[in-house]
Every structure is written in C-alpha cells, then in structure tokens.
Amino acid sequence: MPRVHRHRMRGRISRQRVIQLLAAALFNGYAAGFRKGRIFTGGSKAFCVPVLNCYSCPGALGACPIGALQTALGAKHHFPFYVLGTLMLFGVILGRAVCGLLCPFGLVQDLLHKIPLPKLTVPRRLDRPARYLKYLVLALLVVLLPAFLVTDTGIVPPLFCKYLCPAGTLGGGVPLLLADPNLRKVAGALFGWKALVLAAILLASMSVHRPFCKYLCPLGAFYALFNRFSFFQMRLDEHKCVGCGKCEAACPMQVEVTKDINAPECIRCGKCKAVCPTGAVSSGFARGGASRPAKKEAP
Template identity: 70%
Template sequence: MSGMHRDRIRIQRIAQAASAALCNGYVLGFQKGRIYTGKSKAVCVPVLNCYSCPGALGACPVGSLQTALGGIERKFPFYALGLLMLFGIMLGRLACGMLCPFGLAQDLLHKIPVPKFTVPKKADRPARRVKYVILLAAVLLLPAFAVTKTGVRPPYFCKYICPAGTLTGGIPHLLANPALRQAAGSLFGWKLAVLLLILAASTVIHRPFCRYLCPLGAFYSAFNRFSFYQMRIDREKCIGCQKCEASCPMAVEVTKDINSPECIRCGKCKSVCPAQAISSGFRTGKK
C-alpha cells in the first residue's frame, strides 16, 4: 500500500469518526437510555443518522422529510428539502463517502478478511436503481399518501427498512430499557433481520446499502455531476492504467464518468493514480 493511499484512508477514517462523534456526541444518552432534547435537534445533519439514537445531536434528514410529508397539516417540506438540496449542491455524495456513520460501519466490516464478492454487472446495474425506487416510494409517496387503518401516515422507510435506526437507535434503546424490550415484536425482528443482512453483505460487498438501498444517497446522486465539490481527471496526464477503476469501491468507470451518480467521493481513485491525474475539490465553474 502506497503512502498516499494510507494517508487517504487515514483522512477518510478521521473524517468519518469525527462526523459520527459530532452527530452522536450525547454520551449520557447511551448511559441513561434517553435521547438528547437540545435545540440542535431542529437541524438536519447531512447523513443518515437516526434522531432516536440516544447520542444524536441533530435530526435525520430522511426522517424529517417523511415526518413533514406525513404530518397532519401535510405541508410541502420546504425546510428539510432545502437543507437536503443545500448539502447536495455543495457536496454531492461526498457526505456518503466521508461523513456517513453507517458508511463507516460498512467500510469497517468490509475490512474483515473473508473472500470478497464482485456483483456481476448484469445484476449490479438494475439493483442500483432500487435506491431510487425506495426514495420515491418509501420516503416520498407512501408517507405522503398511504394512510394506515389507524389513520396515520408512518415514516415507511424508517419503519420498515432503515438499518441505521435499528443499529444506533433500536439496539441501544432495547439494551437500556426493559419496557422497550418487552414491547419489541415482529417489527423489530424484521428490522433486525434487515440490519443483519446488510451488515453480513458488507463483509463481502463494498457498501451494499449505499449502492443499492440508501434513499439519501439516491437523492445526493442527482447532484453529483454539478455540485460545487467535483472530481476531475486530467486526460493529458492519464496513462490509461485503469488502476482507478480497479480500486473503486463503488465500481465506477472512473475514466469514462468520474462524477458518476454512483461515486461517493471517497478519493480512492485519486490516491492510487500513479500519474496523479485525478484531483478533487470545490469548484465554482466560473471562468
């Protein structure tokens, strides 16, 4: 492993750990099985981070979007959507690669030395569209329109899919609170199964949740091609060795489409490039 590559991993891990600590810094919450109730909870964080995590200092943007859409007044969610657009236009999917705590969990699990699996392109390409379906159906349409028998519109993504909520919210609360343990039923069993499946898959496939299921990644991916933060390849310096493509954890065709919607801006391509043809940073595009 080259020095530059080691440095990149170190920077990524420090950024991810700092983000996880900043988003979930209320340590007392884990001890007491309570959640933080300070004013910062009115602000959405740029990553998938359950607001019911005992340590959460901010609000989950995906949960906030569903709450606004499914609320009694059924308002257009200007605030949550505006924040998501702001994060998207500034960073694209940089938040996925460098800031997301659940991304960090998947990255660490992928370090476990077990045989790795490359998903064939025929299955990989259509499977990546699932996250857009989840965004449209479970985050936007169902919370806005699908009323249950009890007359409420639940946050369908949070309720039935979100593994981050189970990992950082459900499990710590159940461990700390016997009453919640008593109340846990088949829904918790289902969510635990989803979480375990994703965690198990993360050991053999790099970031399966980000690739195939994450609605927040799907939203940010719409901004990847024109966000202020951009990846750039210098065609004159590129020697066509394809090391960037071989190393990309998201299987992006780096030389053809460096700002692909699938790129999470982890910078691995940049660090393995022997010709230093790849760069990244904030660009206005103004000439």
C-alpha cells in the same frame, strides 16, 4: 475481485477514515445518552444532519433528514420546504461526498468490509439494475406513500424507517433496547424483522462493499441527483492520465473513473485519487465553471 484498501498501504489511517470518525462523533456527540438510555432533547434537533443518522440514536445531536421528510409528508401532508431545502443545500455543496466522508452507517459498512473474508463483485447484469432500487425506495417509501397514503388516523408512519432503515436499528434500536428493560419487553415481530434486515446488510457488507449505499439508501439516491453539478467535484486531468486502470480497479463503487468521474454512484471516497500513479485524479470545490476534464491535444 476488486482490489481495495491500497490507499492504506503504508499502514496510516486514511484521510477519509479520519473525516468519517470525526463526523460520526460530531453527529452523535451526546455520549451520556448511551449510558442513560435516553435521547438528546436539545434545540439542535431542529436541524437536520446531512446523513442517515437516526434521531432516536441516544447520541444524536441533530435530526435525520429522511425521518424528518417522511414525518412532514406523512403527518401533515404538506410540502416539506425546510427539510427539502436543507437536503438540497447539502446536495449541491457536497453531492455524494456526504456518503463517502460523513455517513456513520457508511463508516460501519467500510469497517466491516475490512474483515478478511472473500470479497464478491456483484455481476454487472445484476448490479446495474439493482442500483436503481434506491431511487425506488426514495420515491415510493419516502415520498409517495407518506404523501398520498390515507390511513384511519390520518398519519402515515415513516415506512422506510419502520420497515427498512438499518441505521435506525443499529444506532437507535439496539442501544436503547440494551439500556431500557421496558423497551425490551415491548419489542416484538417488527423488531425481529428490522434486526434481520440489519444483520443481512451487515453480513453482506463483509463481502460486498457498501451494499446498503449501492442498492437501498434513499439519501444516497437523493444526493446522487446532485453529483454531476455539486460544488465538490472529482477531476481527471487527461494530460496526466496514462490509462493504467488502477483507479477503476480501486473504486469500491465500480465507477468508470476515466469515462465518467462524477457519475451518480461516485461517493468521493478518494480511493481513485490515492492510487493514481501520476496524480491525474484530484478533488475539490469548483470555483464556478464546470470541472470538465482537460482534453489531450491532438498530436
């Protein structure tokens, strides 16, 4: 069973949580939208936010990059220069720090995991192959089907948003349906399906850490491609490391910190850094050279 939350031992709110809360508030800063049951229509919505944050969330001030990517591919069938460039920029600067520090749906899963219920570790033989599912979701639902599927209307719906995305249901569907009786009237089987997906993910989050990020999120899959060479890197000083294994026990994503600290699964949450007794783990922006761990000198 993973031992988590050690970084909060002194009862203080962690730096990760502060950044997550600020980011969630920043990306969903249109508070009046929740009251009115309307979405923001200002010019900032031409810009993609780095996280999975539905543009139909009443508070959203920017556009969801996964929704925008599917729209560009599905409606216009052209190469999405703008969205891809934006995603690439976020990816090369931050890698999956976006998931660990900025994503509001990641925050929701983190908070649910704090509920004192038995915590489960998915067996390795199931966990490892299941991690590749998110790449399949990205390739199939977000890129290939919207790009190559031909429908009667010539417009392919955003399949990931329509059938899978729990962030859209939680951030957009639920508040809009609560605020607008007309929308409630037209909600049917599809909303039932999406609510079921959302409920399953939220329930699973109470026992398994970030199940959506680990297994299904296409945006996490995209940023994972940049994790090894992004500017923001985790670093392990092998001179200081005493091999106690505390970092690996604390890692909610089951990264082998001492072997592959910038693995694609690392969301840069900083839990390994917080529990390291010798300060061997650090993080920050690389100034140029690769952040290769320093090797112990031969005796």
